[in-house]
Amino acid sequence: MKMERQSPGRGRRWAASVVAVVLAGCQGPFPQTTFDPITSIGRDIDNLFMLVFGLAVFVFVLVEAALIWVLIKYRARPGAPDPKPIHGHTTLEIAWTLAPAFIIALIAIPTISTIWEEAADPPPDALQIDVIGHQWWWEFRYPDLNVVTANELHMPVGRPVVLNMTSADVIHSFWGPRFTGKRDLMLGRTTRLSFTPDSIGDYSGQCAEYCGASHANMRFRMMVDDSTDFEAWVTRQRSGPPDLGALTPLQQRGLEVYRAVRDPASNSCLACHTVQGISAGVLGPNLTHMGSRTTIAGGILQNTPEGLAGWLRDPAAVKPGSLMPNVGLTEEEIDALVAFLLALE
Ligand code: CUA
Numbered sequence: 001m002k003m004e005r006q007s008p009g010r011g012r013r014w015a016a017s018v019v020a021v022v023l024a025g026c027q028g029p030f031p032q033t034t035f036d037p038i039t040s041i042g043r044d045i046d047n048l049f050m051l052v053f054g055l056a057v058f059v060f061v062l063v064e065a066a067l068i069w070v071l072i073k074y075r076a077r078p079g080a081p082d083p084k085p086i087h088g089h090t091t092l093e094i095a096w097t098l099a100p101a102f103i104i105a106l107i108a109i110p111t112i113s114t115i116w117e118e119a120a121d122p123p124p125d126a127l128q129i130d131v132i133g134h135q136w137w138w139e140f141r142y143p144d145l146n147v148v149t150a151n152e153l154h155m156p157v158g159r160p161v162v163l164n165m166t167s168a169d170v171i172h173s174f175w176g177p178r179f180t181g182k183r184d185l186m187l188g189r190t191t192r193l194s195f196t197p198d199s200i201g202d203y204s205g206q207c208a209e210y211c212g213a214s215h216a217n218m219r220f221r222m223m224v225d226d227s228t229d230f231e232a233w234v235t236r237q238r239s240g241p242p243d244l245g246a247l248t249p250l251q252q253r254g255l256e257v258y259r260a261v262r263d264p265a266s267n268s269c270l271a272c273h274t275v276q277g278i279s280a281g282v283l284g285p286n287l288t289h290m291g292s293r294t295t296i297a298g299g300i301l302q303n304t305p306e307g308l309a310g311w312l313r314d315p316a317a318v319k320p321g322s323l324m325p326n327v328g329l330t331e332e333e334i335d336a337l338v339a340f341l342l343a344l345e
Helices: 008-024 038-073 090-119 229-239 248-260 305-313 331-343
Strands: 127-134 136-142 147-150 154-156 161-167 172-175 182-183 190-196 201-207 219-225
Touching: 038 090, 090 154, 090 219, 127 154, 127 172, 127 182, 136 154, 147 229, 154 172, 154 229, 161 172, 161 331, 219 229, 219 248, 305 331
Parallel strands: 127 161, 154 219
Antiparallel strands: 127 136, 136 147, 161 190, 172 182, 172 201, 201 219
16 A cells, blocks of 8 residues: 655645644733742742652653653564563662652652642731622622722732632632732622732733633732822722712713613612612622722723623623623613713712
């Protein structure tokens, strides 16, 4: 039988494509990298990973080299005698028991100390933040500061933070890759994460436990502010209900749309959302200061008139399975509602 020969260029083109695809993974930026931590616990976890990875590479190279050496040295040759089987080699058996035990100990000691460090009680002056996972958005409450917000977690740089986390429905997992590891949020239980961010910036996070149709859209941002910016943010979030007297006619119209009781009543904005002084719904994000956030809809849309209008027009088109219904707003109602909501700073 005659073998079909590939044209010589084809294999090379294949190899070039594979190399291109692999190298494409080396281009930044990597907003959710775990290799550039900004907390001390994050660095310890990273160091632990590097240690385990380094040992794994060492063992891999050693085993593969031994395998190749054996394959070459003891390969079948014409006329060679059968190899002599070895049985019960005490030195070898001790060696291959002790060597792995030593490697396991090298991994276990720093692993256990990192687990203890991670589980240690946070300092008493740590900033307490309650995190509640919802399908599919994040609620952040600062009980000591009397602040409630959604999807954007603000923290002052250099101060220890404790996240006391639970869920309003299914299991979610809080993952801020540059801060620390993942941790699940469960209904009826409180789990905790603690860290001290040491670098100012705007970092992304993501739900890391499959929680339904829009799991991948359950994102959040972690904003590490300098102390002045953080204080300013807190002051703004604590400022009372919006001054309804100062609304423009369009914003007034938006307030009317917001307040309208629709049929069914669960389709009304105020059934699910809180705007201090206007409504007290708890199923969706608190909107009292929503104009001060940079993103909406679980962090997937920019909080701009266009982003917000797109969201109000058809939430499920942006976030499949969204619990926010399409309430059938007209374009006129959407324009007014956008103007009103963005005025809530
Ligand atoms: Cu929440 Cu995945």
